[in-house]
Amino acid sequence: MITALPTSSSQDKRLTKGERTRLQLLEVAAAEFAERGFQHTRISDIVARAGVTQPVFYQYFTSKQAAYDELVGMFSQRLRQAISQARLPDDLKVSELASRIRQGVGGLLAILQEDPNLTRIGFFQVDAAEALKDELVAMIADNVRAEQQAGLFRPEISADWFAQSLMGIIERFTRQTPDAAQQQALSEFITNLLLEGIRQRTAP
Structure with missing residues (x-):
């Protein structure tokens, strides 16, 4: 069953580092899309807020649209x-x-x-x-x-x-x-x- 995006304080410690990073990127992306809208959100905005680099983003998602x-x-x-x-x-x-x-x-x-x-x-x-x-x-x-x-x-x-x-x-x-x-x-x-x-x- 698909669950809600966890916050950093409630993330399951059984997840791998990569899984936690992916969830964090989704959580941050949701906030950016909600605040700015899809067109005005840039990948650079997402990774800056998440505290990672753009190459890390592309390890998990092929694009902003994805x-x-x-x-x-x-x-x-x-x-x-x-x-x-x-x-x-x-x-x-x-x-x-x-x-x-x-x-x-x-x-x-x-x-x-x-x-x-x-x-x-x-x-x-x-x-x-x-x-x-x-x-x-x-x-x-x-x-x-x-x-x-x-x-x-x-x-x-x-x-x-x-x-x-x-x-x-x-x-x-x-x-x-x-x-x-x-x-x-x-x-x-x-x-x-x-x-x-x-x-x-x-x-x-």
Whole structure:
């Protein structure tokens, strides 16, 4: 499973020196791309910030584009995996529905907040960001259709519109860079909103 880029303080000591250098270059490149944009970032900027030489950079990446593509691919794959894993099992108990949805929403929010630089590149900055969001919306809609067939959700709700709505909510909240406590509160709010709505409940 692809994991978030580690910081220098959390790097696995089992990694080789070369692996740590490669991860450091990716981490620094993500920061440079996020701050300057792809066009205005130079390899010299990346290596200066990483404290290595340009030949070292070329030991791991053939070009600036190759490093950028790897970062975007890493980010995109993590989101795809999160949505795939959020698919609810057909035999899920009704009592567990809210907690499982909250877990799935929380997983997406966590990925988008783990590395703000990577999110800025892959979710907002890169030209393919909208295509990625469209792909994720389609994956969410497929999940919802399967869950509707399993009787977990009302069949008359448009799976496509639901998926678009969820992506819009997540995208908007991601721009606000919530901390861990806010992420948990947001997961609860989004889950309750989508499951229960905003209308006042009538008395039994």
